[in-house]
Amino acid sequence: MAAQAVEGAAVTALRTVFHRVRQAAERSGRLADDVRVVAVSKTKPVSLIRQVYDAGHRCFGENYVQEFIEKAPQLPQDIDWHFIGHLQSNKAKSLIAAVPNLSMVQGVDNAKIANHLDRAVSSIGRRPLPVMVQVNTSGEISKSGVEPSHCMELVKHVKFSCPNLVFSGLMTIGMPDYTSTPENFKTLSRCRVEICKELGMPENQCELSMGMSGDFELAIEMGSTNVRIGSTIFGPRDYSKKQQQQ
Numbered sequence: 627m628a629a630q631a632v633e634g635a636a637v638t639a640l641r642t643v644f645h646r647v648r649q650a651a652e653r654s655g656r657l658a659d660d661v662r663v664v665a666v667s668k669t670k671p672v673s674l675i676r677q678v679y680d681a682g683h684r685c686f687g688e689n690y691v692q693e694f695i696e697k698a699p700q701l702p703q704d705i706d707w708h709f710i711g712h713l714q715s716n717k718a719k720s721l722i723a724a725v726p727n728l729s730m731v732q733g734v735d736n737a738k739i740a741n742h743l744d745r746a747v748s749s750i751g752r753r754p755l756p757v758m759v760q761v762n763t764s765g766e767i768s769k770s771g772v773e774p775s776h777c778m779e780l781v782k783h784v785k786f787s788c789p790n791l792v793f794s795g796l797m798t799i800g801m802p803d804y805t806s807t808p809e810n811f812k813t814l815s816r817c818r819v820e821i822c823k824e825l826g827m828p829e830n831q832c833e834l835s836m837g838m839s840g841d842f843e844l845a846i847e848m849g850s851t852n853v854r855i856g857s858t859i860f861g862p863r864d865y866s867k868k869q870q871q872q
Contacts, residue, residue, distance in 0.1 A: 636674055637681045639859045640665065643842075647853065650846035661846055664708050666838075666856035668693065669863045672700045678859065679705065687732070687854055691717040695724035703727050710854060711799065712760070712770035718742040722750055732797045732835050732854075735760040735770045737783045740791060747790035756794040757784060758835055763798040763813040771798065777817045778824060785825065795833025795851070796821075811836050811848040 648658035664687040667675045675686060679702060687708040688694035698707060706729040709721060713731060715738050722728065722743070734740050734757045747755045759780050762771030772780045777796070785793045798814045814836055822829045835852035837845025842853040857863060 634677075636678055636860055639861075640678055640681060640683060643855055643859060646843055647846060650843040654847045654849070656846075660851060662852045664710070664852065664854045665859050666710060666854050667697075667860060668856065669865060670860045672697050674860060675701060685729075687856075691721050695720060698725045698727070706730075708732055708854075710797075713739055713743075715739045715742040719746040719749070722746040722752065722755070726752060728755065730756045730758065730794065732758045732852075733760045733770070734758065734780070734784060734791075735762075735772055737780060737787075740780070740784050740788050744788035744790045754790050754792045756792045758795045758797040758833065759784060759793070761796055761798050761814055761817055763810040764807075769799060774813055774817055778821060781821050781825070793832075795835060797835035797852070799838075808844065808848065811845055811850070815849055 643663060644658070647661050647663060651658045651661055662685060664685050665678055665683055666687040666689070668689045675697070684704060685706045685708065687710045688697070689711045691713070694709065705727060707725055707727055708730045709728065709732065711733045712735060713721070713733055718739065719742070731743060734743070740757070743755060743757065759777060760771040761774055761777050762769045763774065781793055784791050796814055796817055798810060814834055818829060818832050818834060821827065822832050833851045834849055835854065836850045837853040839855055839858040842850070842855060845853060
């Protein structure tokens with residue numbers, strides 16, 4: 627009964643999140659359909675993900691490769707999976723091989739991982755993989771991501787030197803408490819303006835992935851097209867098993 631209560635709560639929370647997304651989109655003069663909600667399910671059991679899936683949601687995200695490749699095969703193939711955050715280059719091929727319905731990698735933060743992903747996609751023969759370049763907008767040493775001043779160089783590498791990857795946009799991860807300052811969001815937006823001008827891309831073809839549980843409404847109001855919502859949907863994280871694996 628306790629598990630059923632948690633699952634029911636997740637579905638209710640998902641509906642509340644979509645309501646808040648719609649309101650934030652309207653405040654910024656956009657439609658809710660302009661914003662993708664990635665339900666971030668790290669540390670959560672397959673049964674809970676399935677409950678949210680059965681409620682009609684199809685876009686989910688994971689952060690840990692080993693957990694991801696264990697869970698994904700147990701779930702329907704029409705899920706649009708996103709890998710979020712820093713990806714170790716030596717795990718790129720195993721991720722690509724294990725999750726054929728991987729829709730996006732949000733976290734290419736250097737040329738080395740871009741090259742590994744490009745080769746992995748090529749060797750398996752799957753369709754080109756959309757990726758976002760991760761930008762460190764807060765300047766925190768502990769955060770992964772390319773410095774804003776080097777963002778253009780990495781985007782060009784992905785776009786022109788990695789034929790099996792599709793440059794799809796920019797992403798940033800907020801503070802440890804899942805919030806960001808408006809300046810973080812402005813920095814990412816400025817990066818997009820510069821990249822689109824340099825490459826002759828329409829801005830609506832360059833996504834902005836910014837905003838998590840603590841700040842997604844502000845992020846949407848400032849132009850985010852992709853928000854990553856975890857604990858607000860699924861409840862607090864349980865990292866005990868993760869720590870045991872390490």
